[in-house]
Amino acid sequence: KQEVTQIPAALSVPEGENLVLNCSFTDSAIYNLQWFRQDPGKGLTSLLLIQSSQREQTSGRLNASLDKSSGRSTLYIAASQPGDSATYLCAVRPIEYGNKLVFGAGTILRVKS
């Protein structure tokens, strides 16, 4: 059974810091991995999607990497801003499950001004 773990569960940093969020998954047989942002009481905003054949994806200040063989992904946020404060969710799409996504519990990020 695929399980997704995110570390740390919560993180508080001062504005301007670079930071890394970690995601690990137990089964490397995946179609892709996706990072989402969720603001309190809101839905999910997709940040980056990495296909299984890719190693990383970048969008602005965000960079996500994927090491499928070791079952790990990282989300790097450069020069963090208070507006980055949110919960960040990692999800994998296991080949075994077809179209389903399996989510981690998320990392709650707070960027202090």
Place this chain on the structure above:
Amino acid sequence: GAVVSQHPSRVICKSGTSVKIECRSLDFQATTMFWYRQFPKKSLMLMATSNEGSKATYEQGVEKDKFLINHASLTLSTLTVTSAHPEDSSFYICSARYGGLGNNEQFFGPGTRLTVL
């Protein structure tokens, strides 16, 4: 592109009543829609998967008669919480994807906050 909407965004109802939540794909045809439930400070739990024109596939532990899902068209799926009780209070999120099996992305709606009194 790839926008998914949900209606209503918030609903408060009395115990024992039924509540219907709509999920629409606004600019694409969704062959598959998913319904998730999220408890406070927890991650998303998949409830069911629905394909247009066929019965929904429910995850283990999800009551089919309690959570009725209809995917009548390629742009609309509905979740009806029947005879709602306070323990059904939660944040419900839908997502939609197009195409068959493959690397197609899921697009998520903004969620519906259900409070049962």
